[in-house]
Amino acid sequence: MERHEWVGPSNVRTLFSEQNHPNGDRSRIKDRAHKRARVGVLQSNALPEDGEVIRVALFDDVSFDINVLKTTVDQGVVLSHGRAEGVDRFPCLFAAYGEAVCGIMHWKDGRVFVTYPLSEGGQVIAEMDEKSPICDGVDATGDPDQGDVVDLDLNAAKQSASTMQSRSLHGEVPSVNSVIDIMVLYSAEAANAYGGDAGMRSMTMLHVGYANNVLINSGISARLRLVHYGPAPVHTQASSGAGELAWLASDQNVSALRTLHGADLVTEITTVSALAYCSGAFSIVNNYPSTFTHECGT
Numbered sequence: 001m002e003r004h005e006w007v008g009p010s011n012v013r014t015l016f017s018e019q020n021h022p023n024g025d026r027s028r029i030k031d032r033a034h035k036r037a038r039v040g041v042l043q044s045n046a047l048p049e050d051g052e053v054i055r056v057a058l059f060d061d062v063s064f065d066i067n068v069l070k071t072t073v074d075q076g077v078v079l080s081h082g083r084a085e086g087v088d089r090f091p092c093l094f095a096a097y098g099e100a101v102c103g104i105m106h107w108k109d110g111r112v113f114v115t116y117p118l119s120e121g122g123q124v125i126a127e128m129d130e131k132s133p134i135c136d137g138v139d140a141t142g143d144p145d146q147g148d149v150v151d152l153d154l155n156a157a158k159q160s161a162s163t164m165q166s167r168s169l170h171g172e173v174p175s176v177n178s179v180i181d182i183m184v185l186y187s188a189e190a191a192n193a194y195g196g197d198a199g200m201r202s203m204t205m206l207h208v209g210y211a212n213n214v215l216i217n218s219g220i221s222a223r224l225r226l227v228h229y230g231p232a233p234v235h236t237q238a239s240s241g242a243g244e245l246a247w248l249a250s251d252q253n254v255s256a257l258r259t260l261h262g263a264d265l266v267t268e269i270t271t272v273s274a275l276a277y278c279s280g281a282f283s284i285v286n287n288y289p290s291t292f293t294h295e296c297g298t
Contacts, residue, residue, distance in 0.1 A: 014043045015054045015066075015094075033288060037126035039118065042101055054082075056105065058113055058125050066092045066105070075226070077205040081213070084108060091213050093289075095206035100198035102206040104289050116203060116287050117195035128288070178222040182208070182296065183263035185232040185254070187244075187270045194287055197231075203269060203287055204229045210289035211296050224296060228261040232268055241277040241284060244270055249282040265296060 020038055036059070050071050057063040068082040082092045090106030101123070105113045112128045184207070186200045194203060208226050215222055233253035238244040248254055248268050258266050268284045269292075276285045276295050283295035 015056050033126075033129055033286075035127045035129045037124060039122035040115075040125045042099075042117075042123045058105075059127070062107070062111075062113070062127070064107060074205060074209075075201070077202055079205060079209050081209075089217065091210075091217075093206060093210055093213065095202040095209065097202045097205075098198045100195040100202045102199070102202045102287075104206065104210060112290070114288060117199045119192055119195050119199070128290075179225050180222055180265060180296070181227045181261070181263050182224050182265040182267060183227055183258055183261055184208070184229040185248075185257075185266070185268045186230075187232050187237045187268060188234075189237045189271045190269045190287070191231065193271050200231075200269065201229070207269075207285075207289050207292035211293040214293050227263055228257065233257075237270055237272060239272075241270075241273045241275060244268070244272050244284050245277040245279060245282060248284060249279060267292065267295065 020040060038059070040058075050068060052068050054066050054068065055063065056066060065085045066082045067085070068080050070081045072079045072081075077095050077097045080094045080096075082094075083090070084092055084105060084107050086108040087106060092103070092105040094101060094103035096102075100117050102116045103114065105115075107113065110130075112130065113126065114128060115123055115125050117123055184204045186204070191197060191200050194200065204226070208224050211224050215224075232248075233251060235247060235251070238247055248266065254266065257263075264281065266282050269287065270284050271286070272284060273286065276283060276291045278284075278295045285292045285295050
């Protein structure tokens with residue numbers, strides 16, 4: 001696996017500034033997965049090209065530069081892959097469709113930040129709580145378990161990454177030999193919250209791109225392939241994660257879409273909970289790439 005060295009900034013463009021959105025209201029974005037959050041302003045929705053350096057001013061005490069290593073276009077969405085200054089392995093990934101930008105940023109001290117649009121204006125910028133439970137699994141009786149906690153400990157991750165890099169240098173990382181077809185739907189409530197169809201398209205591509213990045217960095221030969229995305233069949237989103245998951249797994253229209261597109265896994269992006277729920281091939285997730293990745297088994 002190729003090792004990328006940090007390239008110092010020359011012509012730096014600011015993607016986010018410290019300015020808050022005029023309509024920014026912290027109460028709109030309360031989330032148990034956040035350590036802190038604000039409604040900011042996107043300075044430019046034109047994502048950078050390969051080799052460009054962008055600056056993100058996330059909070060008063062958090063500002064850093066990102067070196068963009070690769071930019072691709074998938075289903076009309078621009079995906080920019082990069083690394084924060086001083087970070088060798090952990091990714092920064094942005095997805096943009098039109099003016100809707102979603103992203104996840106790993107910083108050198110192990111903290112993780114996310115950004116996504118709000119339909120009523122502004123860009124949520126949040127620091128994630130690495131100790132927050134990420135999943136309430138549902139057993140055969142429909143009862144939620146105690147939830148899985150994802151610990152984003154930097155030292156443990158560095159050791160794992162170092163091991164995988166050593167394996168890759170000795171040719172031990174297998175080539176892609178397994179493709180998992182996934183269908184991603186989104187509830188009307190999620191679209192209304194996170195920038196409409198454009199926001200959901202960006203969010204979907206960020207989720208899939210981030211999950212595949214995790215697979216690559218872990219030396220796993222499987223990859224996710226998005227075979228279909230779009231609005232979920234018309235329904236009123238349930239008031240609980242378990243209820244929405246039960247609807248997703250039993251709805252005949254969802255089943256027909258799954259058969260039509262040959263999907264192995266079916267995921268729905270919702271606003272039900274900060275936690276995710278899964279059962280078999282079906283899962284409901286929120287707007288965080290790490291949650292989506294977890295529910296896909298990666």
